[in-house]
Amino acid sequence: MAIEVRGVSKRFGDFAALSDVSLTIPGGSLTALLGPSGSGKSTLLRVIAGLERPDAGSVSIEGRDVTRAPARQRNVGFVFQHYAAFKHMTVRENVAFGLRVRKRPKAEIAKRVDELLALVHLTGWADRYPSQLSGGQRQRMALARALAVQPSVLLLDEPFGALDARVRAELRDWLRRLHERIHVTTVFVTHDQHEAMEVAEQIAVMREGRIEQVGAPAEVYDRPANEFVMGFVGPVTRLGERALRPHDLRLSREPVKGARQAIVERVVPLGFEVRVELRAEGGEGLSAQLTRSQAAALGVGEGDLVWVRAADEEATRRSGRGSDVSATPQASAASPTRG
């Protein structure tokens, strides 16, 4: 195991940032720490990096107990949300910093820095200062700087959080491809479930200083350990007592046994999908998600009356009518990023 966190707790004054957290991260994997702000995900990452000292518990990296070791002896690469670029150094000097601190021969440093700059597509920018780069370029520089020392683990704290949506999508994609190429054990922190689903092989969902669930993206999405995880990794709607995904609701224009009656309040086209917002008899709101063709087949508009039930009740209570439309037959494992 590349990283082993056991029973780690950390308090900041009255605030318990981490409470008895244990987590195992397999070597070569790409793991996301996912949670809302204040859930402790960044603190956990900083504890692994040695930038925070835990009050209790232990951390080991590649079998070595590093709980008491300062950050500089852990051989981790750390990437910050706001880049933490060395403003007074050029891109080349930034990337070379870790190697120069390690007193590697000049020729070796120059060669390695050139390789890394090529890897992050910054070859032509070597002699610029960070202030002359865009946000995305700065973050790629920071990544090259962290990789220069060949860290045993790469830790990224909301690495794309400060970038605009388009650059963020690009960098996500790029990070995943990079990981496929160099296979360094990578942990990144995010509050964005799409990002976690899209990039990570393993997701640890955190809340209030605890880990709620660890699993593959599809597993966390389809078999959430509790309602919090369910709500955090994807959209949730309620049908009576049950919480379920909007695409797991079935709508019908005709009465169905066991289904609840509801009025269509709004039909929102979302490109490939359509969200139908409903108000049930009791006055509670819920929303269903259909593909565009399903919605067209159903043909509902505002003010129409429909009958709603959960997809998994369909088999037993199938009415067999043509107007019955199921929301998403592919049950989402393959495309967990909807919503």
Place this chain on the structure above:
Amino acid sequence: MIVLLPLAAVVARSTDGGLDGFWRAVSSREAVAALRLTLIVSVAVVAINAVMGTLIAWVLVRDEFPGKRVVSAVIDLPFALPTIVAGVTLLALYGPKSPLGVNIAFTRVGVALALLFVTLPFVVRAVQPVLLALDREMEEAASSLGASPLTTFRRIVLPNLRPAIVAGASLAFARALGEFGSVVLISGNVPFKTEVAAVFIYAQIGNDNVTGAAAVSVVLLALSLLLLASVSRLGKRRHDE
């Protein structure tokens, strides 16, 4: 106009006796001694305060200790105090009747002490805001890359503080060059020994040697301008980003 007119007047006055007179006034043995003392002591004092001021700023920004706010307020005391009051205080403390048993009145050490006191806040106040705004993550990044605390300070923190240290130090230097009030009492104004340029100028006016006073003033002025020019050049070089 307010700035330039008096400057022009001083320059004009200094050459009343022609360039020859100017040169004679400036190169008189007493004038040279006073200028040399002023320059040497100022450089030494500014060097000490650049280090101490940075250190104090560091402690004020990065460390938590009881009485921090009091200390922070006391730093500004030399700014707030009329310099002649500072002179009286220093003389009482370190003069012939020193309660500490330290008598450094009428020595060069006394001159240096007075200048250290009045120029202390410059570097502290220049460095403090820069240090406050300094991105702590740069230091964390450096340490995660394997840098020791000392290396991190030398390679990351110091280069980012340098412009502020230079700016504070040059203000302190300009102040030390022309300081009068705090020095005039404790130095005793012994010619060739403890007489600084500003006091020398004052003495020349007293001796009705206006040309000599103006001539030395012009030298001080030139030094200050030279300093300003070199600092702004240094600033430009550091800010090519």
